[in-house]
Amino acid sequence: QVQLQQWGARPLKPSETLSLSCAVSGGDSFTDHYWSWIRQSPGKGLEWIGEINHSGTTMFNPSLKSRVTLSIDKSRKQFSLRLTAVTAADTAVYFCARSVTVARGITFDFWGQGALVAVSS
């Protein structure tokens, strides 16, 4: 069974940088999948942020692309999210998740436990 354990959430002030990491354990090869970040806020619901694979290939939600950096450490089976210049609108619960390619597009079959990041002055 695949498990994703995330950490790094802390309260932020506007203009600061959000940093989260996610460790993967169990299941099949880490390198066979893409790994995503998804956030959930009361105002915008679930929002996909982007994904990365073992070779560092990324895809982003264009609305966040300019502020997002994804990185990966395949030796540790970990991946990370950085979101710069946060505002109150970035307040959300952030999830890491495993992306799976399906018949048409992708779905997310395993998720981390989620972490609330609150942005407030």
Added chain:
Amino acid sequence: SNVLTQSPSVSVAPGQTARITCGGNDMGSKSVHWYQQKSGRAPVLVVFDDSDRPSGIPERFSGSNSGNTATLTIRRVEVGDEADYYCQVWDSDSDSHVVFGGGTQLTVL
């Protein structure tokens, strides 16, 4: 771009059948995935590719997709099925490509 429309809430008695719909443009041409999210927890994938179930998901959960509407059907509803349910598609025409519905709160009376 595709906007996925879900009814905010559905109520059903235990043992009955719940149907949760997800409407969007030309849904039948897309693969629809469904997630169950219980309060304070991460979403769990319950149906993918319109009607397939991941390992461990009860057969009571099923899905269909045709025209402009996809449907998640939960038969013999249990109190433990009470949760928010979200649909999701990949839409190459939308900016973000990954599109989620707004969610439906299932209440088991």
